[in-house]
Amino acid sequence: MxxxxxxxxxxxxxxxxxxxxxxxxxxxxxxxxxxxxxxxEDLPRISLGTVYRNLKELVEEGKIQKIAGExxxxxxxxxxxxxxxxxxxxxxxxxxxxxxxxxxKVQVGEVETCQVYFYGICEDCKxx
Amino acid sequence: MxxxxxxxxxxxxxxxxxxxxxxxxxxxxxxxxxxxxxxxEDLPRISLGTVYRNLKELVEEGKIQKIAGExxxxxxxxxxxxxxxxxxxxxxxxxxxxxxxxxxKVQVGEVETCQVYFYGICEDCKxx
DNA sequence: ATCGGTGCAAATCCTTTGCATTTCC
DNA sequence: GGAAATGCAAAGGATTTGCACCGAT
Numbered sequence: 001m002x003x004x005x006x007x008x009x010x011x012x013x014x015x016x017x018x019x020x021x022x023x024x025x026x027x028x029x030x031x032x033x034x035x036x037x038x039x040x041e042d043l044p045r046i047s048l049g050t051v052y053r054n055l056k057e058l059v060e061e062g063k064i065q066k067i068a069g070e071x072x073x074x075x076x077x078x079x080x081x082x083x084x085x086x087x088x089x090x091x092x093x094x095x096x097x098x099x100x101x102x103x104x105k106v107q108v109g110e111v112e113t114c115q116v117y118f119y120g121i122c123e124d125c126k127x128x
Numbered sequence: 129m130x131x132x133x134x135x136x137x138x139x140x141x142x143x144x145x146x147x148x149x150x151x152x153x154x155x156x157x158x159x160x161x162x163x164x165x166x167x168x169e170d171l172p173r174i175s176l177g178t179v180y181r182n183l184k185e186l187v188e189e190g191k192i193q194k195i196a197g198e199x200x201x202x203x204x205x206x207x208x209x210x211x212x213x214x215x216x217x218x219x220x221x222x223x224x225x226x227x228x229x230x231x232x233k234v235q236v237g238e239v240e241t242c243q244v245y246f247y248g249i250c251e252d253c254k255x256x
Numbered sequence: 257a258t259c260g261g262t263g264c265a266a267a268t269c270c271t272t273t274g275c276a277t278t279t280c281c
Numbered sequence: 282g283g284a285a286a287t288g289c290a291a292a293g294g295a296t297t298t299g300c301a302c303c304g305a306t
Contacts, residue, residue: 011305013261032295047263052296054261068196072295084236093236102230102244108212108221109250116230116244122237139280141286160271175288180271182286200270 016054018042023064023076029083029092031073062113067092069117082116088125144182146170151192151204157211157220159201190241195220197245210244216253 018039036051055074058064067073069085073092084093099114146167158166164179183202186192195201197213201220212221227242
């Protein structure tokens with residue numbers, strides 16, 4: 001089930017490439033639909049289904065992160081960080097933190113990825 | 129937006145009561161559908177829509193937690209803790225940890241709730 | 257020629273919602 | 282009595298999937 005390096009099963013398609021590149025450059029946390037809209041500029045014929053398929057695989061490969069807030073969003077940057085999600089405007093902010101300390105506490109299994117979510121009202125919304 | 133003690137707007141219905149009691153007693157992390165199936169024993173006519181409505185309100189009141197893993201699950205226990213989610217069997221384990229330390233790092237807004245997820249393979253699955 | 261990936265559209269699944277009815281204060 | 286909650290069924294939205302076709306090895 002694990003991808004075998006010797007097998008040339010997985011292809012790097014332009015679609016996959018464009019999606020990953022977009023997520024790398026984007027300093028936001030787009031939804032699948034937003035990714036689709038964005039990559040359509042480069043690949044006008046790309047379908048939403050393909051975007052979903054590629055996002056799923058990129059997550060499984062660990063190249064991107066899936067953020068499960070009120071809406072599902074995606075994030076490049078597999079470095080250790082959390083997310084603050086504003087209940088008001090639904091904006092997502094990156095929060096740098098060290099997950100290693102947390103992972104140490106886990107005994108029930110081997111941790112592959114760690115995600116931290118903070119929910120609240122962001123400063124911008126509080127000021128209004 | 130905060131529930132006003134003087135207003136008698138919110139009713140404590142048997143449905144709400146049964147749902148909350150079930151979550152309190154259950155030492156698992158049920159999905160909405162599982163909650164529905166469970167409470168049907170006490171309230172045979174309860175609808176899935178009502179379960180969703182009540183779960184949503186209980187989350188907003190802070191009485192229960194919504195766990196957004198691969199599937200959405202619910203959890204009583206508002207004490208500070210995280211969840212380990214097994215990629216293989218999808219079992220959810222409680223991980224006790226102190227969120228306060230994490231919350232201190234957040235500058236972008238006031239944190240109301242904090243959730244920590246660990247993904248990996250649990251010991252049970254690894255042994256097989 | 258083959259086999260994985262794609263586009264398209266239909267199907268599926270989860271959750272929300274409208275509305276008539278019931279329930280509780 | 283009247284607001285709020287319910288049950289039911291329909292609607293909505295996000296994601297997945299089946300299938301014929303395309304493209305790279």
